[in-house]
Amino acid sequence: MVAVVAGVAALAGVSAALAVWLSTSPPSTVHAGAATMPVGSRPDATASAATVTVSWAAVSVGDHPVSGYRLTRYDAAGHPEPARNGCAGVVTSTGCVESGVPDGAWGYVVTPVQGTHWTGADSPQGTVYVATVGVTFPVSGQVYGIDSYAAGCGTKSAGDMCGTASGAKPVNVSVSVRQGSGRYWNPGDNTFSSDSEKLHPLGTGANWKLPFPVSTFPASGLYTLRAVATDSTGRVSSTSSTFTVYPQAPPVPAIENGPADPTNQTSARFTFSSAVSTVECSLDNATFASCGSPTTIAGPLAKGTHRFRVRAVDAGGNTSAPATYTWTVDTTAPRATDVQASNRAGGTAGLIESGDSLTLSFSEPVAPGSVVPGWNGASPVNVSLSFDAGTQAVSVGGSALGTVAFGRPGYVLHGTTVGGTVSMNGADLVITIGTVADPGAFGTVTDPGTMTWIPGAVRDPAGNSLANAGTDVAERHPGGLDTEF
Template sequence: MSLMFLRPSRRLPWIVTALLLLLGTGTAAYAFWAATTSSSNAAAAADTLSPGSRPAVTAANSGMTVSWAGGTTVNGRSATGYTVTRYSAATGGTGTAATGGCAGTVTTLACTEQAVPGGIWYYTVTPAIALWTGTESPRSSGTSNDASAPVATVSGISPAPNTAGWNNTSPVTVTITADDGTSGSGVASISYTVDGGGQQTVNAAVATVPVSGDGTHTVSYFATDKVGNAGSPQSQTVRIDTQAPAAPAFTTVPTYVTLATVSGVAISGTAEAGTTVSLVASDSAGHSVPATASASGTGAWSATFNLSSLNEGTVTFSATATDAASNVGAAKTATSTKDTVAPAAASAWSVPTYVNSATAASIRISGNAEAGATVAVSAMSPGSATAVTGTAAANGGSWSLNLDLRSLKDGTVTYTATVTDAAGNTSSAATASDTKDTTAPILSITAPMYASGSSKVTGTTEAGTVVSVTVRDSALNTVTTQVNPTGTSWSTTMDISSLRDGALTYTASAADAAGNTGTVTAGGTTTKDTTLPSVVDVTGQNGVGSTSNSLDKGDFVTIEFSEAMDPAKFCAGWSGAELSGTATIADGGNNDTISFTAGTCVVPAGNLYLGANYVGTTPAVFAANGNGNGGTPSILTLDATGKILTIKLGTYRSNSGNLSTPVTQGIPSYRTAAGPADMAGNALPAGVTTSGKTKTNF
């Protein structure tokens, strides 16, 4: 140790002289000289300043509080101040002068440095007296300046939850690990609550939290370090479901899988909401088709299968539900029948040949089909608005139904039948046809106005029909005959001898091929007359402006019959209207004859006698073109009653026979010959002479 000496002052009661001796090794020592008396001849004694004591350090967030024991000299003198130094390591390195409350010379035994950077720090203190500084103290223990809270995390969940975050066993252990970092003060504790219950604290950096019971649980936790920094609360959700879901229920399973549906068979049902429904469709041979479905929030689920690969027959659907926790429930099954084979087309059709007006309201259709199938029939004819449809069940393989075809138009009716089996497979279409004819044949009948023992009836009708003709008298006696028309015309001569004379009614009916019947009654009234006609009177009369007792233009002769005569029997094709021709007077001695000629027609049949001698041997002719001056023809008429036949003389041809004048008048007569007949065809008896009732008045 080096010593420094000072000469004592004579004026001061004592003089203190200090001498600092710094040794190169060991603990630095400071020596002081101090007067031992207050006299002017004081003696000096040596003193030493001890090293600073090792400080104690505490952290408070970012602040560091340093405290130490006071330093003294060997002789008990106290240090008057201290300097504080901060190091980042326990040994070595360069110190940093403390800041804040620890900056400069600190005259107290403690100070606090604020806003210290994070880390582990080591502090020293160095005592000083006035200008003399002592030796630096040993470094303090490392103290963390921890400004950050520790971080707590869930480091494990046991057993580990599935991918959906669920556990299907209980309890579940949640492990929480906290870390305060390399510069932190260290984790003091971990605090947690389960489902908002009481807070639990574990004084360690790792905590295990047991969670039990089905349901969704929340573990809330945080960590606190050794300087009191508390982390923000975190939470971990723990889902536990140890209960398997109930077996799913089927709500829609088709009774049959058909050719039309086999590639998209829809199945639906219900299950626990949110579960996954695993489905398998299988046949009796062990083939299977899987599918999955998700149960909605209401529990509804649906799936679609392509069952083309499965065998025909029973298909079994199996469904199990798996919840979010992977619990698998019991299986539920349902069955369908796969039938993708279409039935054979309808066969052995039975349809009528014709549909007529009487049967159109209910036409019976029948046939054969697969037993148990349903047969759909539609009927359509050209021009109809819509088809007529119906269905029938093929019980035992046969079927029948009635269709109302009144809405269809007449013509060819085509029936189409499709067979649908119990599975819903439909056959190819089969057809049959017939003819709808609901129009009665149009029929006409013409009957004579008069008839006697037989009657010819004519008419028209639809080709192919059979005509039935009936004639009825006033006593309702009838005669009927059938006629097979040639084309559309028909005629028949009926024997009506069994009917009474008088009014007759003729009716014709015809049935066409379809069975429609038309009926018509002849117009007018036919009179049956079996009485022979006779001559009632023969007269001759003078015409207007003619000369008496001679034949002149305008004179006429009449024959009166007992009934209406048929004019055509006198002259073919004659209707009885005025007929122009030539009248000829032939010599007959005292009983000349008169006749009328018009072409080939000669009237009357027989001889009409005038009862007097009017001409010589040469006949006298009364006709037009007489004497080259035109003249007037003779006229033949049958009056409206058909009973009076009249020959009226025209202009006398002077170049014909000479006329006698005056003439002695006689009574005319008429001797009949074959030909004339009444309207019913009864012939006037031939060879009968009838005389007039009065003389001729020419």
Template sequence: MTMPRSASVLTAAGLAAGLLFTTPGVARASWHLAGSGAALAKAGRMPIVHGVTADATGSSVRVDWPAAEVRTGRPVAGYRVVRYAAGTDTAAVVGDGCSGTLAATGCTETGVPDGTWQYAVRAVQGSWTGAPSARSAVSVHTAVTPGTGATTFPVSGRKYGPNSWARTCPGICGTATASSGSTLTGVRVSLRRADGGYWNGSAFAATTEQFVTVTGSLDTWEIAFPFSNFPPADSDYTVRVVASDSGNRSSESTSTFTVDAKRPEPGGVRTANAATGTIGTIDAGDSFTLTYSETIDPASILSRFNGSPIAVKVEMTQQSGNSPDVLRVLDGTTALPIGSMVLGARGYLQSSSQTVNASMSYSATDGLRITFTASAPRNGQSQPTLRSALSWTAAEGGTDLHGNHVVAATVSEPGNPHLQF
């Protein structure tokens, strides 16, 4: 319907003044009784707002427009901001800062989702609303705080053995966070040996990356992984953590650590005769030394032992028949977890068994040295004449600095057979 631009109205009650507005296809009017006589009503369209601008900062969009007037000198009562997804005519819900009817000619909408949007403004006068303005496009790319996936144990760059593994968690533990505005949906963890493959649940044998199932909550995850899963060798390992969230984002991290799983072995044994001693007899100052393939922990042999000289006893036993004499080191009456030394011949003792005072010390360079501080009584017994090689059968009780137990094995004194001590 095409509305007239003006109309005259004469009422029975008298002169009425009014305003008549139209929007496309619709005419609206209001009247106010002012007196009697002829009334002239002029109809006009609701103004359209022009010059709308929109600028994004993070997830906030600033929208500005110039004032619109019902007629010259008379601005409209308010404005309503409309937001559309780019390329559509479907209006989105306008958020805080620009919602409702606004009296100002600008506003800032906060929390706008990422995407390309188009803003329009409509003039408002009472219950009347003008047509939308031309749209102003803006792209919103919110700065997202990325999520994280990290390993808290083992710590990258550190070395671990049986004594230090799984002390703060069941094996491998870590944390994860989602990117801002999202929630965690999964955590995946893989473990790879530097000179081997990926852990496949039973061995480091997979040639492609395999992920291990985590337990606990996703933000503080853990994996049960006993030290016995590692092969008995020293090697580097890499943990890779991949965390994913509901925003279809993922984050990852890697950490590399070293495992000392190689057990120390007996390296050698030798005897030494004191400068003033008699060869073939056990005199004060005589000694025997045990060496290992790597540094051992003195406290694993005796809790109060730190490597400095400490008093011990050496038990010497004659074996039956023609079996050679055997030595063991004691703390009081308790045998230390060192093992036993076989002299290779008989005749070093005056009786079937006797104990002699000694001193024990240790250093990584010199090994474990036991020095007799008294002579073994002989009571006229002739010294042995059979030349032999000393052997040492190590016990598993001692450990290296990382807690790997000594391998129970036998080593012999190098060189030609000779009288001991």
């Protein structure tokens, strides 16, 4: 048996030969000998798209396998370049994989090596033809919304899927699209209704495209585009791109709570819910910015109308229509401004009768619930009217309207209480006298006078208290004093 024991040296005049110490049985017998480096064996090369798998048979020095192999790739014109990736450098096995191989015809050569100094003869070429198909859009791993997907392959191919194909011409390209791990796109009805893959032919050429608007996707989620190219020699190349699409805008968020409208508070707090986790808010037409629920606006907010908006943003960058909340900040206190009396149609001038009325005016509409607890102002509310002969005044029981003094004697002859109603008319409250059971309680007055009204703790709808509560409000007399009732 022959084996390499130790030492290598060049033998003059011998190409690709090793000078070796050889041993035979018994081990004590050692002598010098020479062995020629072998020729590499022809490799087998197969291509899958731009990836080439190369394999070859092992060769030996004597009966000892060489330590490795170098691979060289030659183009159709005979220009060499070292193999790359898994086939780069010295390969110690009998196979390797090179990725990213350019399109075209290639010849792989295997050269045996022993150690760092000895090289055998090149093998005959093992040829392979690389034909590839690529996907330009959509890009694998990317997330697309309506706008980003619609950009597609550019202005001339907006909304299209597209890619490239190469090989021995003509190259035929077919594609399929799958929703997640479920059904495939059916070109026949343009829906994802097929249980098996439907390859849709796109014709020949170095560039391919598939019109596929975002509205074709039935729901948000993962999709896989697979492209298959077959060149004129029958070589098949395929590739795929798995991407995520959000083809619809997310639902509009729901604003659940906000400030009272109107309010005298110069800060605001909102709570809202959304079907997606990312939301953006805007106050008074400001740029939308990321926010969460609850959102507090510290203020101080200026007096006037304000608008809060919140919209949802999904992972594809789609935005929902905004939910909007509008309210008014009012920090101005209302004032009581006037009191007037009116005689009912057909009534006796100067005599308090059923149907006569008092009108109490404010600088702005007041909150009906602050006038009579629980009243919403939509319809008249019942009150009691207590007339006092001593003060010549009437007070409105069960309300915050206070007391009206008539400003002259003679109207009230003795104390009495009658029913009545209060109704709203803009910024006025109208008190209408009900049935007078004892007409003798009232006298007839013919001389004019000035009424005064002392209002109670009325508030406006924003919650501002009456600025002149408890203060006399004198009757205004446009054109001179009048006779009440």
